[in-house]
Amino acid sequence: MNQETRQCQNCKQNFVIEPEDFQFYEKIKVPPPTWCPECRLKRKMTWRNERSLYQGVCALTRKRVISIFAPESKIVIYDRDVWWSDQWDSLKSGRTYDFNKSFFSQFRSLLENAPMPAIFNAQSVNSDYTNHSGRSKDCYLTFAGWTNEKVLYGNKIYLTKDSMDLLSTSHSELSYETIVGTKLYRTFFAVNSESCGESFFLYDCKGCANCFGCINLRNKSYYIFNHPYTPDEYLKKLEEFNLGSYLGLEKAKQNFKESGFKSLHKFSFLVNAYNSTGDNLTNVSNCESCFDLFDNARDCKFSINGGVVMNDIYDTYGAGEHVELSYEIVDSGLNAYRLINGIIVWGGKNILYSYNCHNCNDCFACIGLRSKQYCILNKQYTKEEYEELVPKIIKHMNDMPYVDKLGRTYKYGEFFPPELSPFAYNETIAQEYFPLTKDQAISQGYRWKDPDTRDYKITKKPEDLPDHIKDVPDSILQEVIECAHANPATAGCNEQCTQAFKIIEPELQFYRRMNLPLPRLCPNCRHYQRLKQRNPLKLWHRKCQCSGKISDNEIYMNTISHPYHEENHCPNEFETSYAPDRPEIVYCEQCYNAEVV
Secondary structure: OOOEEEEOOOOOOEEEEOHHHHHHHHHHOOOOOOOOHHHHHHHHHOOOOOOOOEEEEOOOOOOEEEEOOOHHHOOOEEOHHHHOOOOOOHHHHOOOOOOOOOHHHHHHHHHOOOOEEOOOEEOOEOOOOEEOEEEEEOOEEEEOOEEEEEEEEEEEEEOOEEEEEEEEEEOOEOOEEEEEEEEEEEEEEEEEEEEEEEEEEEEOOEOOEEEEEEEOOEOOEEEEOOEEOOHHHHHHHHHHHOOOEHHHHHHHHHHHHHHHOOOEEEOOOEEEEEOOOEEEEEEEEEEEOEEEEEEEEEEEEEEEEEEOOEEEEEEEEEEEOOEEEEEEEEEEEEEEEEEEEEEEEEEEEEEEEEEEEEEEEEEEOOEOOEOOEEEEOOEEOOHHHHHHHHHHHHHHHHHOOEEOOOOOEEOOOOOOOHHHOOOOHHHOHHHHHOOOOHHHHHHOOOOOOOOOOOOOOOOEOHHHOOOEHHHOOHHHHHOOEEOHHHOHHHOOOOOOOOOEEOOOHHHHHHHHHHOOOOOOOOHHHHHHHHHOOOOOOOOEEEEOOEOOOEEOOOOOEOOOOOOOOOOOOOOOEEEEOOOOOOOOEEEOHHHHHHHHO
């Protein structure tokens, strides 16, 4: 099979299907996609709500619960523990396949009848306000995390405790505002850093302690903006920064940001990544256009946020824990084989077009099943009946495809249409990675949820908060603080702004203990500020910006000679998540290592 260029059914841009892609599609018996990789990713993301929470009522017990499904979504919700109990029969929602209706319309009908857990939160204690998380203790507004304790306002957090306002951080403690970090202790405002402690404002630092405003350091101590100090000098200088003051902290942030544009940036964070392209890849091989994968991912493509043994995987978000030969799945895996077009499918094999199914085998278009086999639309069949009916349904999906309101057709092999998702676009992670305005979202065929009417009685404006944490009284816990983005000067915030927020007691204790000022933004807006510090889930082909002795923009002067290209421009090219118009100085691995390691 030769390489082919096709036009995306959604964005109308051309995309390429490689020979190895055709081989993969043939292996799993699905036709090639009609949407380009980026549109496919965005489509999957519209089915994953991580951070939007609502008050709901368990349909079985009438107990009030926290839910990720808005009341208008028409989803039947059960209390999480009730859903996992034996108090109900998941097959009662089953129905016979109707060959007079499109497949996807029947799936949506089942989705409105098959009970769902109000929130995806397993084995947790005192962590009601967490979602897509497990093994949490005393956590609050922490999402997509696992095995955390006393973590507040986190996203994609693993094995971390006593920390706040984190993104993609693991194995850390007493840390704040860290982004893509691991093994951090009492570290604040660090990005892409590892094994650091007692430090502030780091970028790509490893093995550092007592460092401030440093970039690209290895195994250093008592450095400020990459210059060495004695321990006494360092501590004295640290006091001068006055980090307990909001104004002092903001000044330090700005100085660190400006220094970043004068420093080197490695084209991609790849560690033991053989024959792979993407960013933040560790211990992977033959992975193309992948991001945030780790620990033995092999032969994957267009896969985001996963790991721990993944083989032959295409187009996934949040997959792993021993999953093989799977395609177009979200939050799925755990000893699974051949999952195709699935959402929250854990364990089992040969599961197609299913949502929230666990330890099932040979199921097609099922929702909310546990330990079932040979089911279609939640109706039980014999093995022989199942194997006879599935090919007929696949043929029917092709003969009577679903057509959405923009005229896009969905035959067998296509992921679920976004307009059938129980979530509006701006409730999901699609809004985080591919932000749209309301008008843009609606014009592109997505649903939009206007903010619920809030009758907040603001008691404290952000500009009226004490500048220094030492001046904050206990009464702050009773205040309703206006988010700075709710001010007229910043009207139009598109970051799921809650307009107001409160400080909770563990949060105040943390600020006082760490000598950090109160925030001026609500938790959602703070989350979006962290997201903006990460590169997009997209690659550009670029050349190394090392021109011999100096960078192309003549800002960075090399510290040593690079013998493999002497005084000539580096010939290396690469795929990077730094767009060509970005201001950062981007070097290839050879040039970067010559300067940094």
